[in-house]
Amino acid sequence: ETGVTQSPTHLIKTRGQQVTLRCSSQSGHNTVSWYQQALGQGPQFIFQYYREEENGRGNFPPRFSGLQFPNYSSELNVNALELDDSALYLCASRYGQGPNTGELFFGEGSRLTVL
Amino acid sequence: RKEVEQDPGPFNVPEGATVAFNCTYSNSASQSFFWYRQDCRKEPKLLMSVYSSGNEDGRFTAQLNRASQYISLLIRDSKLSDSATYLCAVQGSGGGADGLTFGKGTHLIIQP
Numbered sequence: 147e148t149g150v151t152q153s154p155t156h157l158i159k160t161r162g163q164q165v166t167l168r169c170s171s172q173s174g175h176n177t178v179s180w181y182q183q184a185l186g187q188g189p190q191f192i193f194q195y196y197r198e199e200e201n202g203r204g205n206f207p208p209r210f211s212g213l214q215f216p217n218y219s220s221e222l223n224v225n226a227l228e229l230d231d232s233a234l235y236l237c238a239s240r241y242g243q244g245p246n247t248g249e250l251f252f253g254e255g256s257r258l259t260v261l
Numbered sequence: 262r263k264e265v266e267q268d269p270g271p272f273n274v275p276e277g278a279t280v281a282f283n284c285t286y287s288n289s290a291s292q293s294f295f296w297y298r299q300d301c302r303k304e305p306k307l308l309m310s311v312y313s314s315g316n317e318d319g320r321f322t323a324q325l326n327r328a329s330q331y332i333s334l335l336i337r338d339s340k341l342s343d344s345a346t347y348l349c350a351v352q353g354s355g356g357g358a359d360g361l362t363f364g365k366g367t368h369l370i371i372q373p
Contacts, residue, residue, distance in 0.1 A: 148304070179360055188265070188348050189305065191360025202359050236304060250361070252304035 148172075150253035152237050158259045164225045167256045169237030171218040175251070178220045180212060181236040183255070189236055195220060224258075232260045264288060265351050267364035275372050278339050282367045284349030285331045293352035294325055294332045298345045299366065305348055309334070336369075344371045 149172035159165050171178055177196045181189035191204035195214035209225040218239070224231055234255040267284045274280045286294075294311035309316065311323040311332050322335040336343055346366040353359040 148306075181360075181363075186365065188350075188363030188365045189361075191362065194360055204360055249307050252306070254304050 148251040148253065150175075150237060150239055150251050152235075152253035152256050154256055155254065156257045156259075158261060159227050160261050161227055161229060163227050163260075164223065165227060165258060167222040167224075167235050167237075167258070169220045169222070169239075169253055171220070171237070171239035172251065173218055175218055175239035175241055177241070178214055178218075178237060178239045179250075180220075180222045181238065181252075182206075182231075183234040183236060184230075184232070192222070227260045229260050232258060234258075264362045265349055265364040267347075267349050267367050269365055269367060271368040271370050273370050273372055274339055276339060276341060279335065279337050280339055280369065281333060281335045282347055282349075282369075283331050283333050284364050285329075286349075286351045286362075287330070288351070288353060288362075289327075289330060291351045291353055294323075295350040295352075295361070296321075296323055296332075296334050297348040297350055297363075299348055300345050305363075308347070339371050341371050341373060344369055 151170045153168050179194040180192040183189040192206050194202040198214045211223045214220040236255045237253045238250045240250045265286050296308040297305040298308045299305045309323045311325045315324045320337045324333045346368050348366045349364040350361040
């Protein structure tokens with residue numbers, strides 16, 4: 147039990163639609179990051195939020211956006227869905243933002259299928 | 262060259278055997294290194310952080326070789342429950358804000 151919960155666990159969308167995925171982190175975890183894991187691949191870093199501001203981003207287009215809220219919850223929004231967006235989306239949280247600020251706790255993920 | 266590379270396997274190993282995985286990384290400025298374990302259709306879970314001096318946790322030993330830019334994981338006396346995918350992860354030099362770069366993972370199957 148990591149204390150990181152994600153919803154929904156599974157969802158199906160069609161190309162061109164928009165999706166919002168949600169994450170609730172442990173109390174006190176002021177850093178949250180999102181990863182995309184396609185089948186047979188390792189997780190890929192999408193972006194990170196620290197105290198409600200994006201402070202790091204991987205190689206993902208602007209149609210991937212996010213929000214972090216003061217109550218340790220966060221959202222990942224994806225617009226104009228493409229077939230290649232089908233993946234497991236993982237939320238991860240920890241205390242602090244530096245490289246050695248403790249373990250990164252992952253949620254169980256939201257599995258998105260785009261048809 | 263990919264940033265973090267792992268042999269995808271699968272590694273089929275008899276119970277009780279010792280198995281070792283390597284992972285190479287391309288960014289020489291990388292700061293932190295980790296091994297994660299991921300069970301089928303589950304989230305990654307931190308197995309070990311990897312330090313320059315090497316570290317051991319029970320049957321698991323991790324080593325870092327900065328000169329050759331690889332990290333390794335050794336599992337001794339393997340158990341059936343060790344069957345999983347092992348992901349290597351590297352943290353860049355930009356602090357925590359650049360996220361972790363993961364390899365594709367090495368699939369381990371422990372056979373009775």
